Amino acid sequence: MKLVFTVDLDRDANIEVPGQTEAGSADRGEGTAPRFSSSGWALARYADMLDSIGMPAAFFCEGRTAEALKDEMGCLDRFELGIHGYDHENLTHRIPRAEAAAAVRHGFDAVKDVTGRTPSAFRAPYMHQPKAVAAFLRDTGTGILTDSSMYASGPGSFPFALPGYVAEVPVTEGTGPEGGAMSGYFWAMHEGKRPPEDYSFLAKSVPEDGTLVLADHVWHIRESRASGVRSDEDSQKELDFVSEVLRALMDAGAEPETLSDAASDAYMNPGPSDGADSE
Numbered sequence: 001m002k003l004v005f006t007v008d009l010d011r012d013a014n015i016e017v018p019g020q021t022e023a024g025s026a027d028r029g030e031g032t033a034p035r036f037s038s039s040g041w042a043l044a045r046y047a048d049m050l051d052s053i054g055m056p057a058a059f060f061c062e063g064r065t066a067e068a069l070k071d072e073m074g075c076l077d078r079f080e081l082g083i084h085g086y087d088h089e090n091l092t093h094r095i096p097r098a099e100a101a102a103a104v105r106h107g108f109d110a111v112k113d114v115t116g117r118t119p120s121a122f123r124a125p126y127m128h129q130p131k132a133v134a135a136f137l138r139d140t141g142t143g144i145l146t147d148s149s150m151y152a153s154g155p156g157s158f159p160f161a162l163p164g165y166v167a168e169v170p171v172t173e174g175t176g177p178e179g180g181a182m183s184g185y186f187w188a189m190h191e192g193k194r195p196p197e198d199y200s201f202l203a204k205s206v207p208e209d210g211t212l213v214l215a216d217h218v219w220h221i222r223e224s225r226a227s228g229v230r231s232d233e234d235s236q237k238e239l240d241f242v243s244e245v246l247r248a249l250m251d252a253g254a255e256p257e258t259l260s261d262a263a264s265d266a267y268m269n270p271g272p273s274d275g276a277d278s279e
């Protein structure tokens, strides 16, 4: 089994704010304006942790967060970069398609300016993938040919080619040990609702030659959605949980793979779109 790890670099505890396309941050007493301090606290620590266990990762960066954290972004030099909108826009809800494409382009330009590197993948904010994503990505003018804005489970846990020569590297989802729905995002773990071992259980649903794709949010190390900003000690515990999950998987034989290598695999795999109308 291959193991691909992806991390979203968002504004802290992002939320949709009614009446605007830009996301806000969960209100901790000072309104819903975007905050970046939790992501800022955790970013370099996250990168160091991944380095220390030898785990490659792709970071999907919002343009505005990359600008806000420009002094910290150097720690991502060793990792792949993707785009996650400029202002964490919901690209599928009450936003004209041309504006949605422009927002992604804006995010791409911002991340490129800050890092001096060219982002090579896309993940839609809220995982709300625009329809006909290959045509959408073409409209952004970014040249991006890799998307990771879908979920896949069980026997479908493989990268696959979407119509329009875009590689889809879907995030794994499935069923937890207790029988409930489970996402490959570490959301539930950081909210205290799943122990690290549950992700090893999820891994068992992925075929031996399949690809387990896990995901996390940088801010979630420092801030719980439900209970607010954590102490240094509690934040470190969350980082340790992530490292525990990833190390357990590698110890069990999962082979770390970069997102770009997984995207190359997409063109070799028969995916869910194979055999269907591929126009």
Ligand SMILES: [Zn+2]
Residues within 6 Å of the ligand: 008, 010, 014, 084, 088, 125, 126
């Ligand atoms: Zn996001």
